[in-house]
Amino acid sequence: MRTVRTGFVRRAAxxxxxxxxxxxxFAKNTYYQQFGEKAGIRAxxxxxxGYVLSDSRISHYFAxxxxxxxxxxxxxxxxxxxxxxxxxxxxxxxxVHRGLGVNEAAFNxxxxxxxxxxxxxxxPVAAQNNLLSKLAPMESQIVTx
Numbered sequence: 239m240r241t242v243r244t245g246f247v248r249r250a251a252x253x254x255x256x257x258x259x260x261x262x263x264f265a266k267n268t269y270y271q272q273f274g275e276k277a278g279i280r281a282x283x284x285x286x287x288g289y290v291l292s293d294s295r296i297s298h299y300f301a302x303x304x305x306x307x308x309x310x311x312x313x314x315x316x317x318x319x320x321x322x323x324x325x326x327x328x329x330x331x332x333x334v335h336r337g338l339g340v341n342e343a344a345f346n347x348x349x350x351x352x353x354x355x356x357x358x359x360x361x362p363v364a365a366q367n368n369l370l371s372k373l374a375p376m377e378s379q380i381v382t383x
Contacts, residue, residue, distance in 0.1 A: 285358050287309055295344065296347045299338055299340065316369060331380050338382065340380050
């Protein structure tokens with residue numbers, strides 16, 4: 239199990255960026271397949287959201303969230319980021335998180351839950367790092383305090 243600390247996402251993005259050139263061309267082209275395509279991504283999202291909703295550190299942020307819509311949007315977003323045929327059409331991260339007062343600790347807890355979900359679905363680390371490196375730049379749109 240990985241431990242999430244302050245600045246984790248920035249470090250994860252740097253590590254992932256450094257490691258990506260050393261992965262095979264085959265692996266780069268098949269991250270979507272390594273996730274199990276859309277069905278596998280949906281399974282990761284379901285686990286991830288389940289962990290988030292039971293995580294006392296952050297579950298309150300989702301008290302009024304339409305969970306089926308959240309799962310659908312995350313599935314499309316992750317699918318698109320991993321090179322699948324999906325298109326994320328949801329709102330921007332800054333508009334969704336505006337006024338929530340998300341801090342870095344909450345963001346890191348969310349990332350920890352995502353990693354836990356990917357680990358539980360046996361997603362290869364290279365594919366996990368690829369997704370994390372694409373999501374990491376969104377931190378500045380989500381963390382507002």
